[in-house]
Amino acid sequence: MNTQPEYENQGEFEPLDSCDERILSVINELHHRDDPIPDDLNERVQFVLELESELDARVARISRSSELVLTRGDAELAVSQGDPATVTFDCETVTVMVTPRPSALRELRLDGWIGPEGTYEVELRSPDGSKLASTDDTGRFVLEGLPDGQMFQLVIRPSEALQRDGLPAVVVTPAVRL
Structure with missing residues (x-):
C-alpha cells in the first residue's frame, strides 16, 4: 500500500495552480454572499484610528429615542421620515443634542446644542x-x-476655559446616518 500523498510535489510553498484558484474563488463567493464587507468599513476604521490619536477623548453614547430606527446593529441609526427627530449624545460631562432639518433638495441642516453652556469647536466628519x-x-451651533442619508459623527472640542472646569479635551459621538 502506498502511503505517499497523491500530489507529493505540491507542498505548501508551491505556486497556486488552477485547482487552488477555483477553491479560493468559491471561498471568496461565500464570503461576499454570507458576510459582505460593510460599505462604511473605511469610515469606521478611520474613526477608530483618529479616536486613538486623541489623548483625552471621550466617546458619547446615543440616548435612545422613539424617533430613531435601527438600520444595522447599534453602530448605525437612521432618523425616520416626517417631523425632525432630535438625537441626543451624552458622556459623563457633556451632552450634545442635534436636530436634522431639510434645507434644500437632498441636503440637511443640523441644528445643535451642547451643554454645559460655553464655547466649543464642532467638527462634523462624513465620507x-x-x-x-x-x-x-x-x-x-448650525451646520448646513x-x-x-450619509453617515456622520461629531467631534466636540470644548474651549480651554471649559477644559479647566473639568471637561475633556475631545468628545466624539458614534457615527449615525441621517
Whole structure:
C-alpha cells in the first residue's frame, strides 16, 4: 500500500495552480454572499484610528429615542421620515443634542446644542470630508449643506476655559446616518 500523498510535489510553498484558484474563488463567493464587507468599513476604521490619536477623548453614547430606527446593529441609526427627530449624545460631562432639518433638495441642516453652556469647536466628519462650526456662548451651533442619508459623527472640542472646569479635551459621538 502506498502511503505517499497523491500530489507529493505540491507542498505548501508551491505556486497556486488552477485547482487552488477555483477553491479560493468559491471561498471568496461565500464570503461576499454570507458576510459582505460593510460599505462604511473605511469610515469606521478611520474613526477608530483618529479616536486613538486623541489623548483625552471621550466617546458619547446615543440616548435612545422613539424617533430613531435601527438600520444595522447599534453602530448605525437612521432618523425616520416626517417631523425632525432630535438625537441626543451624552458622556459623563457633556451632552450634545442635534436636530436634522431639510434645507434644500437632498441636503440637511443640523441644528445643535451642547451643554454645559460655553464655547466649543464642532467638527462634523462624513465620507465627503469635514465641516467645522463654532458654538455661541450658549452652546448652540448650525451646520448646513449636509448630504442627506450619509453617515456622520461629531467631534466636540470644548474651549480651554471649559477644559479647566473639568471637561475633556475631545468628545466624539458614534457615527449615525441621517
